[in-house]
Amino acid sequence: MTREEVRDLSLRRKDEKGLTWEELGKAIGKSPIYTAMLLYGYGQATEEEAKTLTSILELPEDAIKALMRAAYRTPSQPWPPTDPFVYRFYEIVLLYMPAIKDVAHELFGDGIMSAIDMSIDLKKVEDPSGTRMLISFNGKWLSYRKF
Amino acid sequence: MTREEVRDLSLRRKDEKGLTWEELGKAIGKSPIYTAMLLYGYGQATEEEAKTLTSILELPEDAIKALMRAAYRTPSQPWPPTDPFVYRFYEIVLLYMPAIKDVAHELFGDGIMSAIDMSIDLKKVEDPSGTRMLISFNGKWLSYRKF
Amino acid sequence: MTREEVRDLSLRRKDEKGLTWEELGKAIGKSPIYTAMLLYGYGQATEEEAKTLTSILELPEDAIKALMRAAYRTPSQPWPPTDPFVYRFYEIVLLYMPAIKDVAHELFGDGIMSAIDMSIDLKKVEDPSGTRMLISFNGKWLSYRKF
Amino acid sequence: MTREEVRDLSLRRKDEKGLTWEELGKAIGKSPIYTAMLLYGYGQATEEEAKTLTSILELPEDAIKALMRAAYRTPSQPWPPTDPFVYRFYEIVLLYMPAIKDVAHELFGDGIMSAIDMSIDLKKVEDPSGTRMLISFNGKWLSYRKF
Amino acid sequence: MTREEVRDLSLRRKDEKGLTWEELGKAIGKSPIYTAMLLYGYGQATEEEAKTLTSILELPEDAIKALMRAAYRTPSQPWPPTDPFVYRFYEIVLLYMPAIKDVAHELFGDGIMSAIDMSIDLKKVEDPSGTRMLISFNGKWLSYRKF
Amino acid sequence: MTREEVRDLSLRRKDEKGLTWEELGKAIGKSPIYTAMLLYGYGQATEEEAKTLTSILELPEDAIKALMRAAYRTPSQPWPPTDPFVYRFYEIVLLYMPAIKDVAHELFGDGIMSAIDMSIDLKKVEDPSGTRMLISFNGKWLSYRKF
């Protein structure tokens, strides 16, 4: 099975069984976001994780091997993004990142936030003016090497 | 003055005077990120903010009016982004957003996080395995209207 | 079923049964435009709407679930648009929007018209110089947040 | 003078004099939107309109001739649009136009709404749930010719 | 049937039966060009035209309905065009249209030639220096509306 | 002088002197369209044509040499075209050319209409249903060589 086939089948099974990312995450001891990333094809499952997910979602046997492979990461969406949920983040990177980068260099000097050694957190916050979404990215700071 | 001219001049003056975003932010009672966004051209200053910034950075008089205009927001960078700091966020949106969107709809139903009624927070976190950068986006949740 | 499969099948069935958007809209108590948007894949049906549409159009059972999901919104057309009906609106956004934006900021200050909390209305108007089409967009005004 | 030079100078002068589109529109007996379109370079002024605008905005003499020329219409913005105000309309055309087109053909048969013989109207509407923006496009319906 | 399926099948049948556009055009009382446009998917047939073409080309019954629908017009070729026949016209639009537009505005004032209310004519002309192709476009002139 | 400089200066002078393409064409014994093409940079003037145009438009001496050079032909417009006059022809090539090509091959066999050995004609036609524009392209037919 390819990672794309695992993704498509996983999402269909999750839907049919009425499972949530919360529940799938608990089953493997990971956050809902990471679990979704794993099934969408952006992570390398341990054998245990692969077996648990394959069993809960009743995927075929070879999904285990597929989930344990280091995948070629390709987007599961058209690009530039057309979905309004995704586009708003694209807009943030397009417009505000140079300003954010400038403030970050003030704090850290030259370098980048790693998108590899990084975790993501998503929360729902109730506020007098209405519900808000709070999303955080936490990544290792890497400095440029001199040689 | 155009917003681009205000940006270029502000950044040069900030550099010459050795001012930080932290200090500029304090002067107008806003966060360093928002202050940077304002001077990069992505916000509409109140008269007081505009006057304070113009005075601290010794900008010409008409910078006040320029800072108070609703600007046409264009990126201050090439696109797709070439700078590694910015690209890593582009990569996150490109690869992981559909998985994040999926988890978000589980929490909120159909809709989006507004990129207009939104704030941004940036922190430096020391960790045994090295320094980490933590960035958060906090936006109003908007549901699709039926009609 | 994917949302694309629901769209294709719905359009074929609507055609075969000779149903109009007007009639489908009435059946679920929504406007013809919104009803078309729903079946094209750009809305999240309530259970009642999904069941009614599935029954009228004789779609398979799992169309109900599909119609109730928050979909990834992708265009159902090539882009840039090639159809003359659609291109004319693309041309309007391409050429006239900066002028419109300028007038809007005069009325509202800095911000945007939401394309999420928004409704659309379409009318045929007879005029001495010939038939005219009148289309209106009505969206919530959102102001940029300061922080 | 080119139309671009007329635009840049007009906008600066309008700003300096604190004039509104409302006021400029009244001066030439046209709507604020049309007046903005004219100065942005998307219309052909009559001699009277050209003279009135040139005089109010204190433009140089040859602005009159420039305003009366049929211009090559080029966008006064980057494309695809980056400004959130404009992008939201781009998103509407990208996602919802095929559904709207489908409803329109039900009302009108095959053809298009002209973007040439067309007028635009913009209104601010107060609503219990907050301010809303209402924008309408009114264009001649054109049917395809057979031959 | 989709319009694309009608096109593919029509072209195959026309080929097998050795029919010419000239002959098909005569059968429905239209020009060869318009007839080709209709079957390529760029026109809305009357019931009579649809029935005649379906019968001559021995298409399945539902081709009639398909031919009578207002289609979404998409190109039946890659773009930019790669075929030398088509590319030469693309080159003409790319290079010479601004000069032609300039002359046209001298004759007509500001406006456009409609590509909707338009007919096309194609002729073979023998000339001492060799065969020549003569193609003409005849479209309604539309003036921009003021409002 | 570059051809672009000749173009810009010629158009300004033509405007100031109130000359038409009709008049300029008569002066060199060519059609208005060809004359416009020449000054826009898409033709190689004979010495006589170059001198006459330079003299009527009061261009500097070295415009003569520039007009007599074989130019690198680049578009004098953005691409894809944004002006509605030009876009309508782009739309015709995009949508209808494969159908036209098909009819042309029926008349001529395999080959192309040359866009080099080609002339263009533009006319205004009054019709009961309103003014119409008629434009024709007349080019040598070239057959593919076998070898």
Add this chain to the structure above:
Amino acid sequence: MTREEVRDLSLRRKDEKGLTWEELGKAIGKSPIYTAMLLYGYGQATEEEAKTLTSILELPEDAIKALMRAAYRTPSQPWPPTDPFVYRFYEIVLLYMPAIKDVAHELFGDGIMSAIDMSIDLKKVEDPSGTRMLISFNGKWLSYRKF
């Protein structure tokens, strides 16, 4: 059969039978290059050529008709080219053509080398410093028409 199907099948058969372009060319009295172009879909075979090729390659009967049609010429490769053999020629056109054009106009005046009435020749040349490839293009010179 489409031209693409003829191409795919021809190449497979040629491979299975161990035929060379040299041999196929001899069979129809054409050069190896032209013969390859014909089967790749870039030429219109005479009835005799079509029958000979169909027979040697044991193609189905309707390949004859397909080979005799004037095809829509589309590239049989991704674009820009990714194969190093093809890219080197792309690089030549990208970098050196303006210099070559300049020299050509010195020899020929304004005009172009036709890519329609053109033949191609390919040779292997042994040289002390190693094997070399020699490729030549021979095309009719076309001068721009005045009108």
Add this chain to the structure above:
Amino acid sequence: MTREEVRDLSLRRKDEKGLTWEELGKAIGKSPIYTAMLLYGYGQATEEEAKTLTSILELPEDAIKALMRAAYRTPSQPWPPTDPFVYRFYEIVLLYMPAIKDVAHELFGDGIMSAIDMSIDLKKVEDPSGTRMLISFNGKWLSYRKF
């Protein structure tokens, strides 16, 4: 001086002095094509070549150093090419190169024709059916290395 400045100035001087590529080539003992490539910025002159060209064209002293540098090779034209002379070669690479590559591999096995160790030749050929242009590329054959 940059290579672009050398190019622009050289072309202007060559024009003013009425020099041909033929003559410039003779002066440095190279072909007209190579000489044009050198001045357009696509070659590294020896000291002698640089001095001779600088002297004949009366370029400033530092043109010598500029001509002797290994340049970053960028196109001196828009891309894809718009000039008909250049486009015809682009079309040849786009359409016919896969067929040519196929024949070349029959002669040479896997590999490429170098575009670095390569020479170009251009000739005018008179033919009963009219003037023809003959252009040849002669490059070293490189085989892929195994390791």
Add this chain to the structure above:
Amino acid sequence: MTREEVRDLSLRRKDEKGLTWEELGKAIGKSPIYTAMLLYGYGQATEEEAKTLTSILELPEDAIKALMRAAYRTPSQPWPPTDPFVYRFYEIVLLYMPAIKDVAHELFGDGIMSAIDMSIDLKKVEDPSGTRMLISFNGKWLSYRKF
């Protein structure tokens, strides 16, 4: 079989049999990288290599012929690359190559490193600050030819 089919099947078989590139490389006496390139479709196998690989991986008989063909080299990935492993190298070429080129010309004069007569080497290096990857490219230097 096409080279793409050989690639897909080879990778699946390698996975099922638990073979490594190291082992496959040893079997044909080549490096792991070259062996991977061969199966991905970027090399021309000798008959012996083709037979050995086909036998170990239990591919069908005609894989032998396919592996021995000179393939059209197309990327086996989307482009620009989306996978973070690949993107980092893309970033290096995008940002640092002009600086590297500059240093290379200091060492070698004008010319290029061949990507045809080239080998690649990949190593894992343990370092006190963590594991490092070391990759080297070794290619023949080619100088530009004068003519």
Add this chain to the structure above:
Amino acid sequence: MTREEVRDLSLRRKDEKGLTWEELGKAIGKSPIYTAMLLYGYGQATEEEAKTLTSILELPEDAIKALMRAAYRTPSQPWPPTDPFVYRFYEIVLLYMPAIKDVAHELFGDGIMSAIDMSIDLKKVEDPSGTRMLISFNGKWLSYRKF
């Protein structure tokens, strides 16, 4: 001074003074490649490095500050690359990286080679078959974080 101004001036001065990257590198105790990257705008100089380079190259005083800033990294070349030296590396990433990635994951598991904590080495190697260029990239291996 911007980083681009520092680059342009540095390169001119280096040229005029006949300095090599080797010599500049020695002056700051870094490799020639890193030194070139620094002046091209892809590194953050220490105060000492900035002062030494500014003094050797006789740059204005504020080059020191500019060299010490964390720059926005943009390419100093068109993209995709047109220079043959650079393109060959682009071709390597385009074609061979997926195969290399596959071998790398066999050695390292899932992750990437950092392009931030990375050094580059360039050597000239004499070989019986001619001069060769050897270039190596040495980067920290980063594994994906689980969360």
